[in-house]
Amino acid sequence: MKIIVPANSVVEDTRIVLAPEHLPALTALGFEVWFESCTAPFPLSEYQQKGGKWTSDREALCHNAALVLSLGPLEEEILKRLPQHTRIIGLLRGAQEKERYKAYSLEAYALELLPRISRAQFIDVLSSQAALMGYWAIMQIAVHISKILPMMTTAAGTLPPAHVLVLGAGVAGLQAIGMGRRLGAKISACDVRSEVKEQVESLGGKFLHLPGVENAEGTGGYARSLTPQEQEAQQAFLKSLLPSYDAVICSALVPGSNAPILLTQEMLALCRPGTVIVDLATHLGHRGNCTFTEPGKIIKIKEITALGAFYPLSDLSRSASTLYGRNILALINLLWNSKMNCWIRPQDDPLLEAMCITK
Numbered sequence: 001m002k003i004i005v006p007a008n009s010v011v012e013d014t015r016i017v018l019a020p021e022h023l024p025a026l027t028a029l030g031f032e033v034w035f036e037s038c039t040a041p042f043p044l045s046e047y048q049q050k051g052g053k054w055t056s057d058r059e060a061l062c063h064n065a066a067l068v069l070s071l072g073p074l075e076e077e078i079l080k081r082l083p084q085h086t087r088i089i090g091l092l093r094g095a096q097e098k099e100r101y102k103a104y105s106l107e108a109y110a111l112e113l114l115p116r117i118s119r120a121q122f123i124d125v126l127s128s129q130a131a132l133m134g135y136w137a138i139m140q141i142a143v144h145i146s147k148i149l150p151m152m153t154t155a156a157g158t159l160p161p162a163h164v165l166v167l168g169a170g171v172a173g174l175q176a177i178g179m180g181r182r183l184g185a186k187i188s189a190c191d192v193r194s195e196v197k198e199q200v201e202s203l204g205g206k207f208l209h210l211p212g213v214e215n216a217e218g219t220g221g222y223a224r225s226l227t228p229q230e231q232e233a234q235q236a237f238l239k240s241l242l243p244s245y246d247a248v249i250c251s252a253l254v255p256g257s258n259a260p261i262l263l264t265q266e267m268l269a270l271c272r273p274g275t276v277i278v279d280l281a282t283h284l285g286h287r288g289n290c291t292f293t294e295p296g297k298i299i300k301i302k303e304i305t306a307l308g309a310f311y312p313l314s315d316l317s318r319s320a321s322t323l324y325g326r327n328i329l330a331l332i333n334l335l336w337n338s339k340m341n342c343w344i345r346p347q348d349d350p351l352l353e354a355m356c357i358t359k
């Protein structure tokens with residue numbers, strides 16, 4: 001049985017689906033793993049030592065493929081070369097693009113449709129990647145701020161800790177809070193879902209209630225979009241907060257909608273000189289939480305530095321690929337019945353059923 005890993009079609013994304021450490025487990029299940037030539041974050045020789053095969057010939061890559069592993073949506077060039085009934089796993093943009101996959105006789109699993117429940121945590125790539133993005137965000141602040149993050153007492157006196165505001169305390173925001181606290185920063189956070197309060201406080205952050213927003217929890221545990229009145233109340237609240245902070249991390253998302261606008265250019269006049277703003281919501285190249293950030297750019301507006309993330313995990317490509325691959329291995333173990341040597345049907349497991357976009 002052949003597993004294939006096509007080269008990533010987004011050049012800015014230098015992660016890879018599998019690290020060398022994942023290959024022995026797949027070989028033990030009876031799979032042979034083929035990679036399309038690309039620049040991987042691990043040496044080729046490490047893959048080859050563990051049985052991985054590389055080719056730049058797409059036809060040969062796709063020939064007899066039983067399972068395709070991908071980071072993002074698959075190109076038509078790959079889809080049309082796959083044998084019938086090949087299985088595909090990746091962040092396929094299942095909700096938007098399922099018709100494209102249905103046009104072929106394939107079984108496609110969109111990882112972003114995995115239910116965010118405890119049983120699914122081990123295959124939740126959104127969480128593993130978002131956690132690393134939270135780490136990346138706080139590291140960007142540490143690099144770009146012209147202050148130290150922790151309080152420091154020296155013979156020359158005491159420096160106060162930097163004060164960081166986290167807007168959106170999902171998986172990435174919570175990781176940023178935890179890491180920021182470990183680095184000694186003082187952290188406050190706000191989110192539109194009130195259940196987040198306990199999580200923020202358990203990490204040592206201060207939760208700020210948004211006045212005028214009761215609890216904006218939508219479906220599946222995600223946030224809903226705010227009403228225009230609620231948005232106005234949020235903007236007024238943020239304006240009152242900005243003068244008290246040295247750095248802001250924006251990581252607010254609403255599934256199926258554009259990222260909510262939290263900070264506008266006119267609000268920058270309220271920021272302390274030297275403030276650093278990191279907008280994680282631009283990470284896939286879309287508009288983020290700020291009207292002034294751009295994916296992949298660091299801009300200076302007066303004395304404010306604003307960074308728009310763009311495939312930020314390329315900076316952590318080894319760690320990100322390692323975690324992504326572990327999630328994928330766990331999913332393969334769910335999908336492949338090693339005792340019977342056969343695939344599990346999507347209807348036989350609720351997690352598979354939720355992710356399968358071609359049934």
Ligand code: NAD
Nearest residue numbers: 116117118127168169170171191192193221223252253260
């Ligand atoms: P996300 O990336 O969709 O959104 C990030 C955060 O932005 C969320 O906390 C959201 O409430 C917040 N947000 C949206 N609009 C906002 C606004 N206007 N202002 C401020 N904040 C705003 O979220 P995520 O990190 O993918 O997590 C989504 C959900 O899944 C959460 O409920 C999380 O706890 C849950 N989850 C559960 C598990 C599990 O195993 N049980 C695992 C991972 C995530």
